[in-house]
Amino acid sequence: MKRKDWKSTGTAVYSIRYHFVWSTKYRRPVLVPPVDASLKEALLALAAERGYEVLALEAMPDHVHVVLSAPPKEAPAAIAKVLKGATARTLFTRHPELRKRLRGHLWNPSYYVGTAGEVSAETIRRYIEAQKEEEEE
Template sequence: MGEVRSNKTVVYRCSYHVVWCPKYRRPVLTGAVEDRLKQIIHEVCAERDAPIEAIETMPDHVNLLVVCDPQYGIHRLVKQIKGRSSRLLRQEFPHLKSRLPTLWTNSYFVATTGGATSEVAKRYVENQRNV
């Protein structure tokens, strides 16, 4: 059902399924770009004490199942992931600059997974490559 976590004032169990896409849904998340993106996501989540339950990238979108402190907020976490990954990936892979005015769309999908459906959401994210 998920681990109960806490900070100084809140005890929580908040797991989120987040999906976002490159601008124009371009299939650019492959090879070294994909590997580096996952590394950046892991770094940001570790810094924010936001454990990743599952992550999978497809060429044209990212699926992330992550636990996030409600006082920090999922919006701030996603904003930080998208901002840092866009900046670093465009610096490290110049071909992304020529194909896209920005790496990510402004929007994203987010849903709470709930206790009973957390495992279902995790299997969904992990099985994206098999679809």
């Protein structure tokens, strides 16, 4: 691991990468233009506000991939809760038709989270892009 990949807080030096995936309620394919752009914008703004570094982000029609680095004091469950909750509020405000179509719940209650370890951000990005290409076929 290269030292330049390290981040620090007042009490810790870290290199943590989480890969989150969560889906829309009922796996409905609603994350299409312009909703997907609103979602990405909201996720990037929220991550910046919370001090997370987004390394990769992709919205498929029915699910989202987010790879980010966050301080070790932030539990993955808390990160998922914040990302899903805030983006649901934002998307329901910007795209009110979603609330009716999804019966008031944008996201499935579950999610996937894994640690990316020392895999490069570029490798993760390629993996996520490959997922999108597979889905489009």
